[in-house]
Amino acid sequence: MSETGKALSTGWRMALTAAGSAADPAALQSLSDVLDAPVPGTVAGALERAGRFDRTAPEPLDHLDAWYMLDLSGEAPGEAVLHFDGLATITEIWWNGALALSSGSMFVRHALPVTLTGSDHLALCFRALKPHLEKRGPRARWRPQMITPQGLRLVRTTLLGRMPGWCPDVYAAGPWRPVRLTRPTPAVPTDIRLSARLHENGKGQLEIGFTLDSAAAPVVECAGVSVEAIPNGDHSFSASLTIPGVEAWWPRTHGTPVLHDISLVVGGVRQTLGRTGFRRIEVDRGTDGRDFALIVNGTKIFCRGAVWTTADIVDLPGTRERYEPLLNLAADANMNMLRIGGTMAYETPAFFALCDELGLMVWQDFQFANFDYPANDPTFVENVRTEVSQFLDATAASPSLAVLCGGSEIDQQAAMLGLPETAWAGPLTLDILPALVAVHRPDVPYVENSPSGGAMPFSPDAGVTHYYGVGAYCRPLEDARRAAVRFAAESLAFANVPEQQTLDAHLPVPAVHDPRWKARVPRDRGASWDFEDVRDHYLGLLYGHDPARLRREDPARYLDLSRAVVAEVMEATFAEWRREQSTCNGALVWTFQDLLPGAGWGIVDATGLPKSAWHALRRAFRPVQVAVSDEGTNGLDVHTINDSADEQSLTLELSCLRHGRQPVVSGRREITLAPHSAQTLPATQLFGAFFDTTYAFRFGPPAHDVTVARLIDADGTVVADAFHFPRGRAAAMAFAAISSTLDQDAEGWNLALSADRFAQSVAINVEGFLPSDNWFHLAPGGAKTIRLVPRAGTDPAAKPSGTVGGIGVEAIVSF
Template identity: 55%
Template structure:
């Protein structure tokens, strides 16, 4: 419910839960449950599907529907005296009994509840999760529109996740059960927190912390102080049970997003007599929206620095349990930090994340675009009870994340206005009290430091227009526009973009989906599609495969399935890297792009750039290159040649050598040039290829004075002092092509104090080089390698043990792959 704690409170999770499933309505109370009912162990926090899967009773291939049944959970507790029973989330229609007394009824899975209970020995805590189906199908006023994406318009009346209700891309997971922690709280004194309002604001070189504490218990005569960053300030009594105060700090370090600076966090405490209240951590950052000179843009400015928001839409790490351990969350988020991500979006079709998620994003500098959990549907806010529940849901979420500097955008929901507009409704139907009044009022009261957007997408003559406000951009992608559309569409901020059926690596397919790619029904069942469309996202990927490599995807899939998969992986990587090259160039109007989405919900060729097992796909490695804080990209400007774009997002100046060359047959330089460049902090530069070469050369093969003289252009940005490659970029004036040539790769296996690594080199340009190793994951993959450059690839074991590297390195333009193993 909140990230604050008190030394006067002992919080203990309730363990030892068992679960059972009964026909809907067969038992009204725990006393009516059959004596021979079959109970099985259940982890809390968790879901019924997760418990069934752990018990071997549920799988993606044989899902068990639950929404037509009642699910029961029970646990034994012992104690004496008054305690607080805390339920952080019950999905979704829940009744809670202590022995035979009903103590709680909840109809919103996103609400937390605290119930006082008097214990006198041994007790049984029982929860009945009632069937959603009857409530969802109950007769109610008709919605203004129906969503083709969501299975069941009755869901608009239920405050539950849409996961499991979107058959085009989500596995059939019925979310039922105690999906958030259940705890008991014992107090050692009467003084305890009812509510905390905590704000932190940077002011010049310093900052101010403001606090309002609503407390229960006797405060008479107790000295109270606010403590932060080694300083303290007295708290004043504003009213009975309320303390207020502020602490001015002369010097604090600002909190900046990943790649733009450091992320210092400061602990805040209050001392009231002998009781210490831990109020969490704050970061000092100011965030604003820059709409540009024409007032049509959308970009974030953090502590005065414009930020290019690059990242993806977050998906739960475990769609069955809807909970991930803190260790798993930290590992997943650290991987994104290290890959140059600056932002994650939590979409309204998923769930609010745990406190640990936001705390780790605070630590790692990952901005969070947070949708409230509404999407696509016409929600019944005219119902006073529904509206009140929504307001409380927003209030609780904002309170528990109130101190988080990572929260960068708060958004009314996903594709609500878009749904109405695409169905032909007029502009007055695109908004309403939910996103126009209730949610922004909650934000204004509790997080006025965070910009609010009514919806994703939002802005323009149509709410999904790419050239104004926030868009879901699928011109490159679902709508199969040419790669140039990424510039032509004049995208301002893409809160969703670039969805493809991204093919997992062989290690995942061999272990979790060992079926013929594309042809097998199990493969197709896990391929995303828009419900009702005559195509799926493999058709989209195949379109770009043909465009980039000049082959017939259907024929290639039939005649050489392994090469088809390799070129499919290369395709989505190339398209994503090329799109972000357009968006990150100086002069681009685009201020952010978030890929749909981060991690697959089940193994298969899903939208995720990371598969369901946590294995990065080719698209992830492309994004890691595209998201480098010190970046070099190239764009084809036709008769104007190639333009090289440099960016330095970091707070430090960069002195580097920029080199450029054109290679014939991937090996022989036919033109080259270089210069020393200085990139000040937070700067960008643009240079033409002619300026580097010093004379005319048809680098883009636009003039066509005779046959082409080269087939690849290579640009490299290297640190001037050390020679370390900071970034590189490549251009193919004749297209990438599918022809294979006798590229020779040398692969050397090394081991040092940091672990295993590969040293890879090529005798000529090697395209989309990738490592295939069942036991080890590389730290870079699906990259281009020019001749004359060694590349060291660190290897991380996928599991504990004494395995040694043994695999192969391949390139999509190479005739053969090259095996390696330890001596």
């Protein structure tokens, strides 16, 4: 038998009561304070829609019980099943006034068979979490500082909202995932189980199982191959398809993420079972066992992207509509990986389906972080087994699921508190979780914990690290090479300042000094500094300004330099990591999106508008790329990279400019880059003679202040560019005059910009449109064309208007 059904998303009413004051739904009859509540949704979301909750100043809710009530009168009588895809967190399910089921995990799905009478009532009680968090459990070997309270290690719920200094205190409670009603229906398959593999010989292998009430023999089809399913009894069927020369699924930077529909034909009627991609993923640990690189379909992949938080801190949504704008931004930024860390929450299959389509690999931490979890508690372990099995089965067809990890900073927390290596890990990450992965997703590599692999779990020169040498620890930019990073599952956290239009609309207060501003700046609990101090350190280092004085005397320039400096640091760091000789095989930035408008970690702000860091990473992550590195007395090396699946025939140009506009030496060369390849050339090979490009020999005054490298295609389009400042960015600051021309073609609006000399960090401010590039350097000698793409809510016929400025621009230009 198979199932169809409907979402129970409307008609819900919500009431809050003191903890334990209502033992059952009958005790609610006298309540008058009842609100409409969307499902899926959260208690905070329902209150916010009623004007009774402020996410910027949240009131705690975990001392209250929350009751959700639904009248199902009018539903046709008969047998049915109620499905609860996610209930946060300690939940009672009441059916017609009787307790029918209890749940103790936010991450476990439930199915409740019921008999509908036509006058039924469903009630969900989300019991106050605070009393449960105050309970004592098995003694922990350590107590993390970052997460409060300690009782969270005993309860299976998200840590979002529970990390002071990291995110607002918005606690998850309520039916955060759909509630559905299904009825038995013949001739539709259920219990579908998929497994897709790609063999080294290029053959795809699809294993499928399903339940179907059908006398006719069903036929499974995929990628032009069909096979009759084998009956296994009790309406169960299975099929195995071998597909020669199947088109493989690739990360978007290295190929095409090809997906194949899977169909079932029963009695001449075709039904779609789903779709999947065929790919092979392995981890290369190197000859010494200290490396960490992902090998996809036999090709080493430089992984780049960011750490996902949530599409909305209040609603915790899981729909395609809420995911799509953000995931499109990740794809547009040339990312090929997102990590869902152990401090977040599991996303829905809709998230993975979009990542499948977009070619975004997903590094998935199981939802464990920092704590010493009670892995010897049978009830806890059973909840974990159910949670993990359900998640892996729900995403079984997704080729984008690339890495499964036991959690975040568990080993690191123990090590940093001085515990011996024997205490860092335990049966949860060493035994229980890998065993479940081996059964449910054997095609996905498992990593015990992030970070892990070195002399200390967080050592950057082995295994997987969380690298903040450049960043939180204020190391010089050269530390990105000195640290010998192998793979950074987190890196480069800064308090990234949003665009001014976001600040004007959502945080119109003086920067830094106003408490409302500072409340949005992330910090580590107990630290004497925050991530704005980190950004200010690099502002002083790169531009020679005293940040405290600058923000008093010229706050607008302070904010612009703050936007510029994070972009420069991120581009420079990834240029180092992506060069052919680097030890680094991938790095993910902390984090992708903000939880509130302000100077948060996100490279995309809480309104969905990219920040300067997003634009910088979009350039740094280009599949076809040029980068330069200062090798001291060895001169300037020029690195060209082709991650794409196509051969690239390009022209490489290099020019050294004095006073930002006068070429003192230049050179060019035709190059051909094979697919998935890289080349490095010394600058002198392009010049044909010695020139002190790095100003390492210092024979007299410097001859130039900036070097410009460009990759140009056969049409004359600049595919990628890179810049080197031999005496630093401050010494190269020459205020340029900018010219702009706005025109329209069949695809939309274009803004052509040119400069009379080298202009640093040019910024376009245009309401309602997203520039295809921003906070970029503009060299003289040609126009750079920026496409202005309408944002959601902007009339496609509207003509853009805005300004062009930046830290190296003589005067703001309007268009």
